[in-house]
Structure formats: structure tokens, C-alpha cells
Amino acid sequence: MQNVLASIWRPKDGMEIHDLGGQRYSFVFFHVLDLQKVVEGGSWTFEQNLLLHHKLEANEDAHLVRLNRMDIWVQIYDLPTGMLSERILKSIGDYIGVFIKADSQNVKGGWKLFVRIRVTMDVDKPLKRKMKIKREGVLGHG
Template sequence: MARSETLLEEMYANLVIEDEEEEGIIVANQEIVVQKQTYVLVGKFLTDKNINFHAMQNVMAGLWRPNEGMEVHDLGGLRYSFVFYHKMDLQKVIDGGPWSFEHAMLIYHQLGDAEDPMTVKLQEVDMWVQVYDIPRGFLSESVLRSVGSSVGKYVKPDPATFEGMWKPYVRVRVSINVEKPLKRRLKIKREGDNWSWLNFKYERLGIFCFVCGIIGHSERECNVVYANPDKVIEKTYGTWLRAPSRNVKNNRGSRWLRNVNVGESA
């Protein structure tokens, strides 16, 4: 008797599964809702500290001030999505970086239609690099391209570089791998001549290690220091890699956020 009951249960379960597989919904074309196009950045902050989400989204919105508003979502896994409703608002953020919250640099990736926000690589950040001590006659886009490529991935020069008279430094936009040490300087020379040194400074440079030169931690958390606890480690990097920057007020940004409730913005 028990055997027959078991067989009946299995047959019933199979029938239920077959019924579920036969079911479906057909949606008419006129029922399809066309959503407004959005532009999404997925990012994370280079810090092991907890991020105050509500404070962070207000600060970032206050810095970016998108004309069409924005949304910020906590994706988990220390990742966040920043949703914009106009491509110019998105481009303004990309062109204006790097950005930081409480000294932790934000690294981000523009999300493609078929990309998973939880698996895209987050290891590069676009920065303006100030290049000092360029010898006279070396100021050309091809030379700056080679210089930028030695620092990271060359993006573009500052258009003002080739305008006006002599400048103490020129600016190059470079995509930098945050898992590699910052480049401090570079040798350059004309064929048959002596070497000269180009020196670099990085605009809006957040926390970085004076020992290993990697962005995102200080020497107190450096693996090199931990691996040599009884050894005095030479610091070959310093604050001189930071370019002077203008002070930016961290205004509260709730007026630009679409996904903030009244109670949250108070």
C-alpha cells in the first residue's frame, strides 16, 4: 500500500510540473512600457571602512548636481549604482573625476546593457596628471600620448595645453590601474642628447601608500610593512605627488536625488 501511495505522489508531482511548464503569459505590444533611458555607473569606494549610505548619496549628488536628477542604490558587496537620466549629466561626472567620499576614492565603470553590475571589473580611475619639467620643444600631442601611456591608459590632453605661452606644467587625462603603484617620474630625451626627468602630480588624489605607492590604503595597512615588521621601510612616495586643488564644498545633494524620501533628506 505504501508503495502505491509513493507512485501516486510522484505521478501527481510530475503532472503539476508539466502544468507549470505549459503555462505562460503573452504580452501585447501596446502593453509594453517604454522606460526612460538611463545612464548607469557602478562603483565602489577604496576603503575598508563602512560607508554611511545616506550621507554618501547626498554628498555625491551635491558635488555632481545633475540637471535631470539621479538615483543611488546600494547593490551590496560594497558596490553602488549611480543612475543618471541624461547623458550629459553622466559625462560631466566622468570628465570631472576622480571623486572621493571621506577621503576614499570612488572607482567606477559605465554599465553596458548586457553587463552584470556585480561582476564588472572595478580597478581603474580616470585622473588628471600634471606633468612638470617638460623640455622645450617636446610639447606635442604625440609626446603627451607617450607620457600618458607610461602612467596608465592615455585618455586625452587638456585642450588648454597647446594654447598661450609657456606653462609650469601640462595636464594629461589618464586611466590609472588602482592595483598598481603610482608613477612618480619618467625619463625623456631627444635622440643623441642627455636624459631629463619629467615629474608627475595627481589631481584629487585620495589616500595612497607612501611605501608601495598604491591608491586606497596608507602605510599602516600596507602588506609590505606587515611582511617586514622588524625592518625600517623607506618611504619612496609622499604628499608631493598630490597636486594642489581647489576646495569643493560638500553641499547636501538631496535636491538632485530622485530616490530620497523627505525624512531621509532632513
């Protein structure tokens, strides 16, 4: 696992993975930028299993942490022209889960196949696939 993930993440200052048992692992990064790149870079899988993560605080037991949330980039298709605003994107993100941010590469105006937003999702809840947006900017569930 360590070799595969290190080859994908390419941490500049290295990393270690410790098996804690019960399908839990401790990931140790030796530079804060390496950790930041992995945490913000996407949702990750290993051998078709989702890697859920949590940054441990002092005195927190890794075996007791509830791992049910993940940050993920979501692609939004067919957003009507004129609806690409931070307010609308935040509303969509909060409908899906909890809005974190819009991709800085999203362009305002013009033609684009999709826009991306980053949201925190509860993996225990079903995915929401559709949402109706009214012209006035009022959001509805679809």
C-alpha cells in the first residue's frame, strides 16, 4: 500500500503508513505541504476501496474516530447560462452535502461542459443526482 500510494502522491519529504488493524491506517507525512496536497487533491481509493481520512487532534483515539465523511469534487452539468454564481454553486453544494469551495478554474460566462465544486459528503447517506434550479435562483429538489 505504501509504495503504491507514494508513487501516486509523490510526497517530497516522504511518508509512512502504519496498519492500526480493523481496516484503519495511520498516514504520516513529513511535510505539511505533502499532507495538504493529498487532503485537498481529491478523494482517493486503494484497490477499489474508498480512503476516508481524518486529521487526528491531540489525545484523539484513531480507533474511535467515526469515518463517514469525505471531501469530493463534484461536476455540475447543464447549469443554465447566467446561473454560474458563487451563491448558486454554494446552494448546490449545500444540497449535495456541505459546500467547501468552487474550483478556481471555473470560468464565469462562456460555454463550459461542467463546473466543479468541492463538498463534504456523508458516505452513509444516498447520493443526490438531480436538482431543479428555477430562473429566479430559487432552488428546488428534483
